[in-house]
Amino acid sequence: MSIPLLFGPYGSGELPANIKDYGVNARWFHGFNEANFxxxxxxxxxxxxEFKTFRADFQKYPKLIPxxxxxxxxxxxxLVQGVCLSQKDFLAEIEEQLLAGMKQFKPRGIWLDYLTYAGWFETSQPDLQESCFCRDCIADFCNTAAVDATAPEEILASYSEEWKNYKCRKIADLALHYSRLIKARLPDCIVGAYMCPWTPDEFNGALTRIFAQNYQWLSEAIDVFTPLIYCSKSGxxxxxxxxxxxxxxxxxxxHRKVQLILDALDYSESLTDTAASDVPSWGIQLYAGAPLFHDQDKALTFKHSVETIRNLSRSEEV
Ligand SMILES: [Zn+2]
Structure with missing residues (x-):
């Protein structure tokens, strides 16, 4: 499947009638929202x-807290994301929402959001915690990894690799499940995933160790990876x-594409800097970006960045 270069805002807000003059050809929005379609x-x-997977209101549903x-x-x-993945009813609900959405609408792409274990990363000082050590999750780990350990301390001390791999596999398998549901109904639909924006070595390997996002394993399911490059928020x-x-x-x-999502708060320097990269971002999403297009100077900056990225990507476009 060929993946088009898509550029545009993420989120709500009206766009000017001449929006296409500024290089915008797409927009991303939360859920299967009729007005946005x-x-x-x-x-x-x-x-x-943008399709919400493992995120819930913990005040309302405390049993989902890892x-x-x-x-x-x-x-x-x-900003916490991630839930206890032994909560089968919750997983069934997510699947129903995905299937119901695809019955009604035909999006060009579906970006899976919060496809992680628990934590939050839009900060410069993350509070990183291992999870989930509920009885069901520990039992599932022991069964899957053929390990006999019930105490969290023992798992982390003696089986940390097995534990990390178990979690990464769990996330990758769920991603593959959703991706197959999507491709079976909408074969041309792009499947994207929003990603923790840390490289594999940062914060002592937290990308896989805490969030359980392994690019290699996820690549079977995901066409386009979208790390959240929110510069000011992340320091x-x-x-x-x-x-x-x-x-x-x-x-x-x-064989997989990377498409950054930038934050309107960082506009326009993070966009112009990204556009100047030797390695192109395969299109751009601009978080909370709709209002910027009502300011002509800012809109023209977007247009020029799109042109730069398109020129650089031309050789790679298939
Ligand atoms: Zn659990």
Whole structure:
């Protein structure tokens, strides 16, 4: 399947009537939202859905909170993602929502969001915790990895590799399950995934150790990987996207695309810096980007960045 270069905002907000003049050909939005599909049809933009997987309101559904190493629910803040993946009813609900959405709409792409174990990464000082050590998750681990250990401390001390691999496999298998559901109904639909934006070595390997996102294993399911390059929120410089792209070939399989999502808060330097990268981002999403297109200078900056990226990507386009 050939993956088109898609550029546009993520999120709600009206776009100007001449939006296509600025290089925008797509927009991403939360869920299978009828009004957003209609707006895309009207403006002839490719409609792409951000689909929520493992995230829930923990106040409302406390049994979904993963269990930490001390046998208690993990600490969490506003941005927490990840749930206890032994909660079968919750997983069934996600699947139903995905199937119902595809019955009604035909998005150009579906980006799976929160496809991780628990934590939050839009910060410069992450609070990283191992999870989930509920009885069911431990039993599933022991069974899958053929390990006999019931205490979290023992698992982490003696079987840390097996534990990390078990979690990464769990996420990759669920990703593959969703991807197959999508491709069976919408064969041309792009399957994307929003990713923790850390390289595999940062924070002591937290990308796989905590969030359980293994690019190699996920690549069977995912066409386009989208790391959240939110520079100010993460305490990084505007060149972060470019630096990330430069390293990406070390861990993203060559047959898969990388499409950054940048933050409107970092506009426009992070975009112009990303556009200047020798390794192109395969299109761009701009988080909370709709309002920027009502400012002509900012909209033109987007257009020029799109042109730069398109020129650089031409040789690779298939
Ligand atoms: Zn659990």
């Amino acid at each position: 209609a707006a895309c049809a009207e403006q002839k933009l490719e409609a792409c859905v 269990i930490g190493v001390y046998g208690k629910p993990i600490r969490y803040g506003r 990084r410089s505007p060149g972060w996207g470019r630096e990330w792209l430069a390293q990406s070939s070390e861990f993203v399989p060559a």
